[in-house]
Structures are given as structure tokens and as C-alpha cells.
Amino acid sequence: MYWQKRFDRESPDKILEETILTIRENNKDYGYRRVVGELHNKGYTVNKKKVQRIMQKLGLQVTSFTRKSRKYSSYKGKVGTVAPNRIRRRFNTHIPHQKITTDTTELKYYEVDTKGRMTMHKLYLDPFMDMCNGEILSFGIDKHPSAKNVMNALEQAIEITSDCPYRRTFHSDQGWAYQMSAYTHRLKQERIFQSMSRKGKCLDNAVMENFFGLLKQEIYYGVIYYSYEELKSEIERYIKYYNEQRIKEKLGWMSPVQYRLNLLVVIKNSVAVIKLLRSKSLTFGGHLNFLFFFLHLNMIYIVIFYFIYNIGVVHRTNDDVIILFLYILIRNKFQQYLKTILI
Numbered sequence: 001m002y003w004q005k006r007f008d009r010e011s012p013d014k015i016l017e018e019t020i021l022t023i024r025e026n027n028k029d030y031g032y033r034r035v036v037g038e039l040h041n042k043g044y045t046v047n048k049k050k051v052q053r054i055m056q057k058l059g060l061q062v063t064s065f066t067r068k069s070r071k072y073s074s075y076k077g078k079v080g081t082v083a084p085n086r087i088r089r090r091f092n093t094h095i096p097h098q099k100i101t102t103d104t105t106e107l108k109y110y111e112v113d114t115k116g117r118m119t120m121h122k123l124y125l126d127p128f129m130d131m132c133n134g135e136i137l138s139f140g141i142d143k144h145p146s147a148k149n150v151m152n153a154l155e156q157a158i159e160i161t162s163d164c165p166y167r168r169t170f171h172s173d174q175g176w177a178y179q180m181s182a183y184t185h186r187l188k189q190e191r192i193f194q195s196m197s198r199k200g201k202c203l204d205n206a207v208m209e210n211f212f213g214l215l216k217q218e219i220y221y222g223v224i225y226y227s228y229e230e231l232k233s234e235i236e237r238y239i240k241y242y243n244e245q246r247i248k249e250k251l252g253w254m255s256p257v258q259y260r261l262n263l264l265v266v267i268k269n270s271v272a273v274i275k276l277l278r279s280k281s282l283t284f285g286g287h288l289n290f291l292f293f294f295l296h297l298n299m300i301y302i303v304i305f306y307f308i309y310n311i312g313v314v315h316r317t318n319d320d321v322i323i324l325f326l327y328i329l330i331r332n333k334f335q336q337y338l339k340t341i342l343i
Contacts, residue, residue, distance in 0.1 A: 013050075013054060016039075016044070016046065016054065017054055017058065019039065019042070019044070020035055020039075020051065020054060020055065020058070020060070021058065021060075023035055023038050023039070024060050026245075027245070027246070028218075029062055029217070029218045030062070031061075031062045032048060032051045032052040032055050033048065033249060034247055034249075034253075035051055035055065036048045036051050037247050037249060037253030038247060038253070039051065040253060041247070041253055041254075081179055081181070081184050082174055082179060082196060083184070083194040083195055083196045084195065084196070085195055085196060085197060085198055085204060086169055086171070086193055086194075086195035087099065087101075087169065087171045087195045087204070088204075089203065089204060089206070091131050091206070091207050092131070093131055093132050094132070095132060095164065095166060096130060096132045096133070096164065096260055096263060096264075097130055097132070097137075097160070097161035097163060097164040097168065098131075098132065098161075098164050098166050098168055098169065099130070099131040099132065099168075099169050099171065100128055100129065100130060100131065100137065100157055100161060100168065100169070100170045100171065101128070101129050101131055101170075101171040101172065101205060101207055101208050102126065102127065102128045102129070102150075102153070102154075102157075102170065102171070102172045102178075102208065103126075103127075103172060103173060103175075103205055103208040103209070103212070104124055104125065104126050104145060104150075104175060104177070105124070105125050105212045105215075105216075106122055106123070106124055106125075106145075107122070107123045107124075107125065107216070107220060107231060107235075108120055108121070108122055108123070108225075109121055109122075109123060109225040109226065109227060109228060109230070109231045110224060110225070110226055111226065111227060111228075112226075121143065121228065122143070123141060123142070123143060123228060123231055123232065123235075124141070124142050124143070124144065124145045124146075124149065125139060125140075125141055125235060126139060126140040126141075126142075126149050126150050126153050126177075127139035127153070127208070127211070127239070128153055128154070128156075128157035128170075129207065129208055129211060130161075130256075131171075131207055132260075132263075133251060133256040133259045133260050133263070134207065134211070134248065134251070134256050135243050135256035135257060135260060136211070136239050136242065136243055136256075137156070137157050137160045137161065138153045138154075138156035138157045138160065139153055139239060140152050140153035141232050141235060141236075143228060145177070147177055147180060147182065147183075150177040150178075150183065151182060151183065151186070154170075154183065154186060155186075157170075158186070158190055158192070167191060167192070167193060168190075168192045168193065169192070169193040169194075169195050170187055170192055170193070170194055170195065171195040171196070171197070171205065172194075172195075172196055172197070172205070173196065173197045173202075173204075173205055174196050174197065174199055178194075178196065211242075214242075215235070215238060215242075218238065219234055219235070219238050242255075242256070243255065243256050243257050244256075244257045244258075
């Protein structure tokens with residue numbers, strides 16, 4: 001009978017199910033949305049509801065995001081200079097290494113003492129994050145909340161972000177480490193703006209709080225670490241995974257490092273467009289090729305800007321503004337298309 005033959009029929013989604021299982025083996029905390037993004041990156045065209053249904057069938061629901069913990073507070077009152085809140089929750093930026101944020105979090109591990117008793121100890125993590133793509137630029141790990149740990153991570157972040165052509169802003173809460181004279185003086189030396197959250201307003205540094213929440217939900221809650229080195233190595237492994245492999249929907253299903261590399265390609269192509277527009281040797285046929293290329297990419301905004309630029313409405317010496325304008329248009333409207341075409 002018909003219904004009996006259906007029992008023996010092979011599942012039409014067998015290959016898709018195997019691919020989903022492979023993705024989850026490498027990313028145990030991926031829900032169906034990130035799995036859909038990873039499938040799209042691998043060339044699959046599949047609806048998110050189908051992926052959700054398959055994951056429910058295979059029992060792949062995420063269970064790690066179920067628990068909260070008490071937050072560590074580094075606030076000790078006014079012990080130094082309190083900077084104004086320059087960021088004011090404007091976390092989004094299209095410029096890499098311009099807005100940097102930092103904070104301190106506390107994690108616990110256990111050790112057995114000489115008498116055989118289990119004792120609790122604490123580990124402190126001080127990361128510096130780029131708000132442009134959420135990438136962790138540098139971090140320090142220590143057994144105690146120390147100024148040396150913060151300053152070492154700060155020096156690395158300053159060196160990494162030194163390629164930013166605009167004046168940088170380093171944001172934090174009002175913790176004692178960020179008020180101390182050594183920290184504030186180092187930022188002034190590099191002509192970096194210092195910004196601080198308002199007292200008792202954790203949402204003023206929501207991007208860093210979000211990272212701490214992800215880290216703890218994915219590798220900390222429900223797991224007991226029995227040594228400092230074990231917990232430290234797991235944090236280092238997770239940060240590398242977070243930067244290089246963990247994809248985000250708001251980054252076009254790319255990891256922070258992949259997004260930064262794609263972003264640099266977009267800026268490079270924007271600079272090439274400016275050089276092409278400024279070229280006096282560009283022939284009439286060259287202008288037509290330029291217009292047809294961007295029309296082919298459906299970039300009508302770029303074509304309009306082309307005409308505005310050539311009739312002299314835009315000042316041609318202000319290339320920085322033009323490059324940023326082109327980059328924003330390309331990134332916001334055609335990010336996924338550029339990923340496949342321009343790289």
C-alpha cells in the first residue's frame with residue numbers, strides 16, 4: 001500500500017540533516033537562526049522554519065541560555081577622574097577601531113587544598129572590544145583585579161587601533177581601574193577621548209555586557225573548572241572562536257574577523273572609485289563602463305552620486321567624506337552581494 005511504501009522511502013532531507021549535525025558539532029550553542037546563516041554561507045537555500053523543524057526532530061535545541069549570575073562590580077566610588085559619557089549608547093559605527101569599549105568580569109573556579117577541602121577562587125577578565133564589528137582586540141586575565149592587567153590590555157588595544165585615521169574613543173564604566181591616573185594619562189598621551197557610563201547604568205555599556213553574557217552562557221554556566229589554567233585556557237579558546245568563527249546576523253552572517261576583512265575590501269574599492277572619478281584620462285567609454293557596472297549591481301545610489309560628483313556639487317578634495325559615503329551605501333544596501341563579487 002501507499003503508506004507502507006512511504007516508511008521505506010529515504011528522507012529527502014538526509015544531506016541537509018547531516019550538514020546541520022556537522023555545524024552543531026563545531027558550534028554547540030548555535031540555534032536555528034545561526035544554523036540558517038551558516039547554511040547560507042555554505043550555499044544552501046533553505047527556509048528557517050524548515051531548519052527549526054529539522055533541529056527539533058534531531059533534538060538539537062540549545063539549552064545553555066537558561067541561567068543568570070550575579071554581576072561583578074568594579075565600582076569603588078570616585079577614586080580618580082570621571083570622564084563624561086561621550087558614547088551615549090551610540091554603539092554603531094562604520095569605522096573600524098574608532099570606538100572601543102572595555103569592562104571587567106569575574107569568574108569562579110575550584111581547587112583542592114592540602115587538607116582535601118574544595119576551595120573557591122576567582123579569575124578576572126579585562127577585554128577591549130571594537131564596537132564596529134564586536135571583535136575582541138586584546139584582553140588580560142589575572143587571579144586578582146589588578147591595574148597591571150588592565151594597563152597591559154590597554155597598551156595592546158592602543159597599538160592595534162593606531163591605524164584608525166580618526167580620533168578614537170575608549171569607553172568603560174566608572175570602575176576604579178579606569179579612573180586611575182595611569183589609565184587616563186595614557187589615553188591623553190595618544191589623544192584618545194575617554195568616555196564613561198553613568199553610575200548604575202549598565203546599559204550604557206550594553207555591547208560589552210552582551211559579550212560577557214554570551215561567554216558565560218556558552219562555556220561557564222553549568223560547568224565546573226578545577227584549576228586556574230583550565231578556566232584561562234577555555235576563555236582564550238572561546239575568544240579566538242568568537243572572533244574568527246562565531247557568526248552574527250547583524251554582520252551579515254559573518255564572524256567579526258570576516259566582517260572586518262570584507263569591510264576593508266569595500267573601503268579599498270571605494271577608494272578605487274574615487275581615483276577613477278578623479279582620473280582626467282578617463283574616456284567617454286570608460287565613464288559608460290563605470291555606470292553600467294554599478295547599474296548591473298543595482299547600485300542606483302552610486303550612479304546618482306556619480307552625476308552629483310561630476311557636476312561639481314560635491315567638493316572633490318574632500319575624499320575622506322566621499323569614501324565614507326560610498327562605503328556606507330555599499331555596505332548597507334549590498335553587503336552580501338559584494339561579499340561574492342568584489343572579493
